[in-house]
Amino acid sequence: MPTSLEITAARLDPALLDLPWEIPLEEWPESVLAALPRGISRHVVRFVRLSGRVIAIKEIGETVAFHEYEMLRNLNRLQAPSVQPLAVITGRSTPLGEPLDSVLVTEHLQFSLPYRALFSQYLRRDTATRLIDALAVLLVRLHLLGFYWGDVSLSNTLFRRDAGAFAAYLVDAETGEFQPTLTVGQREYDLDLARTNIIGELMDLQAGGFVSEEVDTIEVGNRIVERYTALWQELTSSESFENGERWRVSARIHRLNELGYDVGELSMTTDVDGTRIQIQPKVVDAGHHHRRLMRLTGLDVQENQARRMLNDLDAFRAATDRQGEEEEFVAHDWLARVFEPTVRAIPRELRGKLEPAEVFHEVLEHRWFISQQQQRDVPLPDAVASYIDNVLRHRPDERAVLDPGADTETIPRIEF
Structure with missing residues (x-):
C-alpha cells in the first residue's frame, strides 16, 4: 500500500484500505467488481461490493473530486434526491511510483438504474415521457434549494421505479454550485442544456434500436421545458384573492400535494385589495409529518393523516396572521x-x-370539495354538518367491521 494514500471521509470504512488503489480503475480485476449496469460517463466508473453494500468509484481529478464530494454532502444535508458521498481518495500511485488520478467514492443507490438500462428492458411506450417528468421534478427541487447543476442530462441521473412512475436522483455534481438564489438565466441555462442533452441521448438510443423510430425525440425533449415551467409556476407563484376565500389556500396546497410536494411554510400579506399568498415548498423525509404532529400536539396518527392535519394547521396559522409566533402555541x-x-x-x-x-x-x-362547488370558503361547522349528514351516516361501522364479535358498548371511546 503506497504510503502517500490519503482518504477523506466523514466516517471511514476500514475495508476501503483493502481495495487495489495502486491499479488504474479500468484494470481492476473482475473478482473485485459488482456486476451492475453502468451509464455513460466521461470518467472510468466501477461498482464494488464492500461491507455488505455496493459502492461506486469514479476516477477523477483531485480538485474536482473534492468539489463534487462537498456538493453531494450539502445536497444530502438538504435531503435532495442524490447519491450519498462516502470518501475522496488521493495520493494514489502504481508500485513503480507513477501517479494515478484521485477517486470519488459514493454509495450505490439501491434499486436504481441508469436510463439506458431501463430502455433495454420491456417497458411501456411512454417510458421516455415518464423519465422526463421525473427529471423535471428533480431539476425543480434542486433549483428551489439554490443548486445550479450545470450538466443536466439523463446520463447524470439515476431512476427508481415509483408506483408506475419514476423518481430521479442526481448522480453527478461535478459542475454543480450552490447560490443564495438562482437567477433566471442560470435556471434557463440548466433547462436548455437538459433539453439539448435529452434530445441527443434519445437520438442515440433510436440509432441503437432501443427507442422506436415513431418516437419524436424533439417533442420528448421539449416536454422537460413544459413540465419544469408548470411545476415552477405552481410552486413559486403568488396568488391573490379576496378576503373570505380561504378555500383557495386549501386548493393550492392540494395541488402541490398532488404534484408530490409538501408545504413547509405559508406566508400571507394583506393589502388594500385583499390577501396575497406565497407558498414555499419544503422537501421532507419519511415519517416527518407523524413526528412533527406528535411533537406539536401529542396526536399519534398515520403519516398521510398527519400531513393533511399539518397542512390545515399551517393554513390556520397563516389565516390568523400568527407566523411570527412560536409554532407550539399556534398548534x-x-x-x-x-x-x-x-x-x-x-x-x-x-x-x-x-x-x-x-x-x-x-x-x-369534504370541506374542500363543497368549497370548490360553491366557490366560497365554507365555514368549518357547516362542512362538519354536511359531512355528517351526507357522508358519515351512510358509512358502515368500521369498528364493528374490524371486530364483528365485539360489543361496541364495551369498547373504550376516545373522548375530547
Missing part, C-alpha cells in the same frame, strides 16, 4: 379551536364509524 390553539371541536361534533352513535384522525381528514376533504 395548541389549532387543537383547541379546530381539531377537537370537529371531533366532538360527531354524534356519539356515529363515532364508531371511523377513528378521530380519519374523520378529521374526511371533514377537510
Whole structure:
C-alpha cells in the first residue's frame, strides 16, 4: 500500500484500505467488481461490493473530486434526491511510483438504474415521457434549494421505479454550485442544456434500436421545458384573492400535494385589495409529518393523516396572521379551536364509524370539495354538518367491521 494514500471521509470504512488503489480503475480485476449496469460517463466508473453494500468509484481529478464530494454532502444535508458521498481518495500511485488520478467514492443507490438500462428492458411506450417528468421534478427541487447543476442530462441521473412512475436522483455534481438564489438565466441555462442533452441521448438510443423510430425525440425533449415551467409556476407563484376565500389556500396546497410536494411554510400579506399568498415548498423525509404532529400536539396518527392535519394547521396559522409566533402555541390553539371541536361534533352513535384522525381528514376533504362547488370558503361547522349528514351516516361501522364479535358498548371511546 503506497504510503502517500490519503482518504477523506466523514466516517471511514476500514475495508476501503483493502481495495487495489495502486491499479488504474479500468484494470481492476473482475473478482473485485459488482456486476451492475453502468451509464455513460466521461470518467472510468466501477461498482464494488464492500461491507455488505455496493459502492461506486469514479476516477477523477483531485480538485474536482473534492468539489463534487462537498456538493453531494450539502445536497444530502438538504435531503435532495442524490447519491450519498462516502470518501475522496488521493495520493494514489502504481508500485513503480507513477501517479494515478484521485477517486470519488459514493454509495450505490439501491434499486436504481441508469436510463439506458431501463430502455433495454420491456417497458411501456411512454417510458421516455415518464423519465422526463421525473427529471423535471428533480431539476425543480434542486433549483428551489439554490443548486445550479450545470450538466443536466439523463446520463447524470439515476431512476427508481415509483408506483408506475419514476423518481430521479442526481448522480453527478461535478459542475454543480450552490447560490443564495438562482437567477433566471442560470435556471434557463440548466433547462436548455437538459433539453439539448435529452434530445441527443434519445437520438442515440433510436440509432441503437432501443427507442422506436415513431418516437419524436424533439417533442420528448421539449416536454422537460413544459413540465419544469408548470411545476415552477405552481410552486413559486403568488396568488391573490379576496378576503373570505380561504378555500383557495386549501386548493393550492392540494395541488402541490398532488404534484408530490409538501408545504413547509405559508406566508400571507394583506393589502388594500385583499390577501396575497406565497407558498414555499419544503422537501421532507419519511415519517416527518407523524413526528412533527406528535411533537406539536401529542396526536399519534398515520403519516398521510398527519400531513393533511399539518397542512390545515399551517393554513390556520397563516389565516390568523400568527407566523411570527412560536409554532407550539399556534398548534395548541389549532387543537383547541379546530381539531377537537370537529371531533366532538360527531354524534356519539356515529363515532364508531371511523377513528378521530380519519374523520378529521374526511371533514377537510369534504370541506374542500363543497368549497370548490360553491366557490366560497365554507365555514368549518357547516362542512362538519354536511359531512355528517351526507357522508358519515351512510358509512358502515368500521369498528364493528374490524371486530364483528365485539360489543361496541364495551369498547373504550376516545373522548375530547
